[in-house]
Amino acid sequence: MIVYADGGSRGNPGVAGSGTVVYAADGRTALRDIVYVVGRRATNNVAEYHGMLRGLEAARDLGARTVEVYMDSKLVVEQMSGRWKIKHPDMQKLALQARRLMESFDSVTFTWVPRGRNEVADALSNQAMDAAAAGAEPGIVGGTDATPAEDPAVDPAVDDCEIVATPDSQTGTPAHWTGATSRPTRFVLLRHGQTPMSAAKQYSGHSNPSLTELGREQARAAARTLQDRGGIDVIVSSPLDRCVQTATAAGEVLGLEVEVVDKLIEQDFGEWEGLTFDEAHTMHPELHDEWLADPSIAPPGGESLQKLHNRVRSVRRDLQQRYPGQTVLVVSHVQPIKSFVRQALDAGPHVVARMFLDLASLSVVEFFDDADARVGSTLRIFNDTAHLRSS
Structure with missing residues (x-):
C-alpha cells in the first residue's frame, strides 16, 4: 500500500494535527483517510511523525505486506530511513513506535516528495488543526x-438481498447510500458442487475431478434458485470440469451459453494437491503455517494467494468493463470467490482465512462505476445455502 502523510502546528509549538491517506498499490484508489488531532501544544515535526504513524497503523489493519510512505518532511523521511540521527526525546519515542509497527510488514520505504505532491494529506492535517483549535481532544x-456506520437509514444490513437486477429506484438499495447514479455490475458467485476430492477434504486446485451425483443435484438446486429469482445476463466459468458442469446446469434452465474464463481456475496447490490439510501440514509443517499466515508464500511448486488475487482482480475488472450494469453469474472455486468478496470489501488478505464457503453456495457482490459512487463496491449476500436445504 502507499501512504501519504503530513502534519502541522500553528505556533510550533501550538495546536497540532496530522493528515494521512492510504492508497492501494495503484496509487489512485484511496482506502482510508485519517484526520488526527495531536494536541494543543506540539511541534510540526511531532505532528508529522503522528501522520506517518497513523498511516502505518491503517496499512497494518488493512492487511498490507509492503508499504511505501511519502512525506514532504525531509526530517522524518531521513530519520526513519536511518540516515539522520534522532536527538529529540519526543521524536525518539515516536520513532520507536514506528519501528515496532514496521515489524508487521515485509518492507517499508520512506520517500520525500515536494509539498505540491502532498496536498491531500496537507489539507487533512489542516482539518485536524482546526479541530484542535476548537477544543477537540487528541485522537x-x-x-x-471515524465515519459512523450505525445510521439505520443507510445501513446496507437492512437492504433487500434478493438475487435480482438492481431496480431503477435508488431507495433501499446500495446505490441509495453510496450515492451512485448508475446501475452496478453485479456478480453472483456460485461455488461448484461436490466432487470426490471435496468429499475427502483434499486440496483440489488444478486437479480435474467431475461432480459426484450429490454434486450434480447441488448444481441443479442452485440452477433452479437462479431461475426462480431471475436477472442473470451472462454466465462465466472456470475451465475445470466441476465448474463447467455446475455452470451448464444453470445455463440449461436460464437459456444462456457458458463462457469459460481460464483465470477463474482454482489456486494451484503444487505438491499439496490431493493431500488433506493434516497431510500437507505433516509434509511441510513450518511452510504450511507460513503459507496460512502470509499471502505472498506459495505451496511448493504452486501459486501464492496474492498471485491468485491479482489474476482474479484482473478478471473482475475485465468483466465489469465488458458487462457494465449487468448481472454476471461466476461459477468458480473457493479462493477465486473469496477474492471477489475481498475486492468488494476492499479488504486486506487477512479476511480470506476468516471466510467459509460451502459447496454450491451463492454469494453476491456489486461494483459501481468509480465516477459515480462514494463507496465503490458492496457485499450483498455471502455463502447462501438455503437452496440446498430445501432441495
Whole structure:
C-alpha cells in the first residue's frame, strides 16, 4: 500500500494535527483517510511523525505486506530511513513506535516528495488543526476511520438481498447510500458442487475431478434458485470440469451459453494437491503455517494467494468493463470467490482465512462505476445455502 502523510502546528509549538491517506498499490484508489488531532501544544515535526504513524497503523489493519510512505518532511523521511540521527526525546519515542509497527510488514520505504505532491494529506492535517483549535481532544476526529456506520437509514444490513437486477429506484438499495447514479455490475458467485476430492477434504486446485451425483443435484438446486429469482445476463466459468458442469446446469434452465474464463481456475496447490490439510501440514509443517499466515508464500511448486488475487482482480475488472450494469453469474472455486468478496470489501488478505464457503453456495457482490459512487463496491449476500436445504 502507499501512504501519504503530513502534519502541522500553528505556533510550533501550538495546536497540532496530522493528515494521512492510504492508497492501494495503484496509487489512485484511496482506502482510508485519517484526520488526527495531536494536541494543543506540539511541534510540526511531532505532528508529522503522528501522520506517518497513523498511516502505518491503517496499512497494518488493512492487511498490507509492503508499504511505501511519502512525506514532504525531509526530517522524518531521513530519520526513519536511518540516515539522520534522532536527538529529540519526543521524536525518539515516536520513532520507536514506528519501528515496532514496521515489524508487521515485509518492507517499508520512506520517500520525500515536494509539498505540491502532498496536498491531500496537507489539507487533512489542516482539518485536524482546526479541530484542535476548537477544543477537540487528541485522537482521530475525521476521515474514513471515524465515519459512523450505525445510521439505520443507510445501513446496507437492512437492504433487500434478493438475487435480482438492481431496480431503477435508488431507495433501499446500495446505490441509495453510496450515492451512485448508475446501475452496478453485479456478480453472483456460485461455488461448484461436490466432487470426490471435496468429499475427502483434499486440496483440489488444478486437479480435474467431475461432480459426484450429490454434486450434480447441488448444481441443479442452485440452477433452479437462479431461475426462480431471475436477472442473470451472462454466465462465466472456470475451465475445470466441476465448474463447467455446475455452470451448464444453470445455463440449461436460464437459456444462456457458458463462457469459460481460464483465470477463474482454482489456486494451484503444487505438491499439496490431493493431500488433506493434516497431510500437507505433516509434509511441510513450518511452510504450511507460513503459507496460512502470509499471502505472498506459495505451496511448493504452486501459486501464492496474492498471485491468485491479482489474476482474479484482473478478471473482475475485465468483466465489469465488458458487462457494465449487468448481472454476471461466476461459477468458480473457493479462493477465486473469496477474492471477489475481498475486492468488494476492499479488504486486506487477512479476511480470506476468516471466510467459509460451502459447496454450491451463492454469494453476491456489486461494483459501481468509480465516477459515480462514494463507496465503490458492496457485499450483498455471502455463502447462501438455503437452496440446498430445501432441495
